[in-house]
Amino acid sequence: MHGRRFTSLVAAALVLFLMPMTARCQTAAPAAAERLAPADEWVPPQAFAVLSVPKPKALLDWSLRPQMIQAVTSSPLYKAASASPKFRELQTGIDMIEKRFSADWQTLVRRFTEGGATLAVGPDKTSLLILDARDAQAANDLHELVLQLARGGAADKGQADPVTSSQEGDVTVWIVGGQQTHAVIGKRLVFADRPAVMQAVLSTRSGDAQASIAGSAEYKAARQAAGDAQAVLWVNSGLLKLYPPVAQALSAESNPLIALLAAPITDAMKQSTWLALALRVKDDTITLEALSDGTISPEGAARFALPAKGGQGPMPNLAVPRRLAAMSLYRDLRGFYAAKDKLFPERTSGLIFFENMMGIFFTGRDLTEEVLAETGPDIRLVAAEQTYDPEIAVPAVKIPAFALVLRMKNPKRFSLVMEEAWQKALGLINFTRGQQALPGLIIDRVEHKGVKYTVASFAPAPAKERAAAEMRFNFRPALAAAGEFIILSSTAQLAEDIMDALAKEASAAAKPLAQAHSLLEVEGAQLASILAANRETLVRQNMVNKGNTKEQAEGEVGVLLDLLKVLGGARLEIGAVEGKFLARLQVRVSLPPAQTGEK
Template identity: 25%
Template sequence: MKWPEIVREVAGRGAIVAFEPKDEGLLIGLHGENGATQQKLIESLIRLVRLGRQGNDRDPVREATYRDLAVYRIGDARVTRVGDWIWITNQDSVGKGLIDALHDGTDSSLANTEAFRTAARTGRDHAIWSWGNLEALREQAGGEGIPDRTDNAIGELLIGGLIDLARHVPDLTLVADVNDQGLSLSAVTPFRAEWTSEAREYWWGPEDRGQAPPRLAVADSLMQIEFHRDLSEMWLRAGDLYVDSTVDQFDQAESTLSTLFAGADFGEDILGAFAPTGHLVVARQTFDDPALVPDIRLPSFALVFDMEDAETMGPQLQQNFQDMIGFVNITGAMDGQPRLYQRNDSGDDWELAIAEYRAQAGADRQAKPINYNFSPTLGFRGKRCVVASTAQLARQLVTAELGEAPRSSADVSNTTAIVESATLAAVLDDNRDQLIAQSMIDDGKTRDEATRDVGILIELLSWIDAATLNFSHDEHRAELKVDLTIAPPAESGR
């Protein structure tokens, strides 16, 4: 019998993996098409294990019978066959409980719970699905649950709302599908409005209806995140969200930023002047002037928001931008840093305030410093405000069209994201020499070895097209969905 045939007859109808936290019991079930083949496999396995026995060693396989079923113990594993199922577990209690349930039936089976049945309905159309009892996990963790406040401001901004859910959701269903286009993973949980905390209204939006904006059309984008986050509210609620040391840092930042913004209240007046939705865009940048190419080539990044009152805020932000660049030039000059030159650029309905480095006469330094990755730019078009690390990206974003609203089975998409693998590969390729040098010095490789390994990494990335993420919910259900698409074969050689 050939291997594919054996696999089909032993486990062709699927597999189940279950974990029981109380006894740390693991249970694996293989559902096959032929019980006789399964039995032969078990017996062959037992013979193989016994062949490995040395001298007067004890028999490594212990046989027992439980309710007329032969059970084999090999090391820590208990194996039995019931019909066309092979069951493997590491705990007697789990194995006995299973056999008892199969013989006698049970009312306390997982399969009888509504949560599990809902998960099964969700999962049955997918290649792989699993269900986890989060309530049991939380009980297991005891008092060491998720803390109320964090010291990680970026983490809070990204996943603060998910922390609310993690405190309350009773269970989690994971489903996965694989097809010609790639891999799709989804985590689905129940959702109740009362689980979202008041402190995180900035994250969820009023009545949990915070909707991420549609995606911007950006060339050479490496990553884009669209989100609903009321940053003003987050800033003002810092005391509820962050640990005291982080709140102190917020206070210090508030003081400095208020100075830079001519005495305006940064949380209330400045952040409050923006709509609670935005975009974070990271894109590959290209360097046109050979005299201004840095040795480490970073991608550019930008934040895009809508202003509530563009006529008032636009000029004020421009003034603040000029002040800030002046401040950077003065402090940079003390460290011998090159200076930023300011200029403006404009079109029919947009304008940019740009600060950029220029080639220095007589400069003979071999390595162009990392500063040359930046040409800080502030852009406006109507209500749209762009704060970008480079003029190149700002110019693109200030006029970029909005795409269609993300489609979702649920009705509110709070956060969406995309990572373009081809651009990531291109950014790594831009820094190939750096990666090779790092591999040589940190891994002790020769240049040839490091060159080969970095080449393989970049090649592997070019096989993936993109990864998208969407977090959405309706009144009863929340879903975090990740799709990984594979690059079409014609493009795999990029």
């Protein structure tokens, strides 16, 4: 039963979207039979964005399969919504519609959208929706349905019929409330939010396809780049960049860390004329690609993320036990900091403080030429769930361990520079904690598989406090020089796991990812695990921050955990293909097997 309700909601959303554009219940007079051109050839050239789903079958098969329906309907969020009066009222309407057509909503949704769907938005916030049904009868059935619902809604409110119609050549155009218009042309339904938009569509229909958005060079390039995607969103990025929030996001960044991560992306977007999002689904994987004609300028401030020669790029992420997330970057840190005046021209107090501290830690060495120049362009970060020794302490609030891994150009010399800076930083931490009468870190040298490294740890907590100890016991910072790599880790455990991973990587002769500059991977199940370990803390925070009852807070936290369990993992790769921007996000969905039979 829940599965049928979920499917009904999908179809109901389509009907409710169309209702404002309807007229009185009357069968539309069909236009003369014609071979319909692709829907985007009817979209006026002024369109700012176009969403095209040319063949919905694959998306419908994927989203309406039993496992997906069961995953949604078994979630606490859905169960809470289904108990509401509005949901029951909607379900009554859905039952009526199913009875009218003697078919369930899965069948009806496919019938009404089988030929594709296209949604376009104009720069003046106008909108256009084109639906291609299975055949002319299906189009007319949907037309009659939405008219009936609209007429009934107006009657319930005691409103007069606001519908007029006009004949435009062989097409009957329905106008609702003086603005909303729609027309049925063969198996195609066209909905426009203003008469002028409908006029533009009909004019484009009868004219040259090159006069439509499909004739735009930018649109053609985007569709070609998207290939056989099951859904494509095209955006005129020239206009998008004029939108104040976007313009602000693309402006100079005052935060160096954000500039390090995002500068190659914003640089490519600044030079782009179009942006496309291409969606594909297959088995348990969703793939979303962001494509653009923008590039990283070899002379621009973001060239520090541009591989110096072919075959270079970020290294594969390190595989460690209990990994939550990992990031691998190709970044020339020397080139990045040398361009700081262009990347973040504002001398913020945070940046000044950072440079002063680096001067202390690195004994006055020039940060650009004598520190960052000693590192290679491959940068890797890792976060992993921890295990704890109950004989030392198990913190009440558990946070992930995290680490930074850099390649050294001159390991023998630079490892000593890093060791000195590391111990100065630990000394400063201990001095500050001592001023506050707090326990300090004890520095030691230990060995792991022949590699000696430095670790700092707190003395074990008193026996009675070990089961729910202070947050400081999440940290056992370590610095290790393993071959040509320097590892800065929040825990010794993760540092040793990374040493093992680097050894395996060397034996496997891992190669960098070509045509990329950034790689991020996230493990959903591991994220759910660490959040579950902190469930009580999350519930308390929810109650304090949102004013929820304990039951409400537990429900919201439960929804988050359920979502993460469904997320098997995600991988984001950003770079360029043939010089053009490309970001590819792949999400693995982990669904339980569908149960047979209804409950």
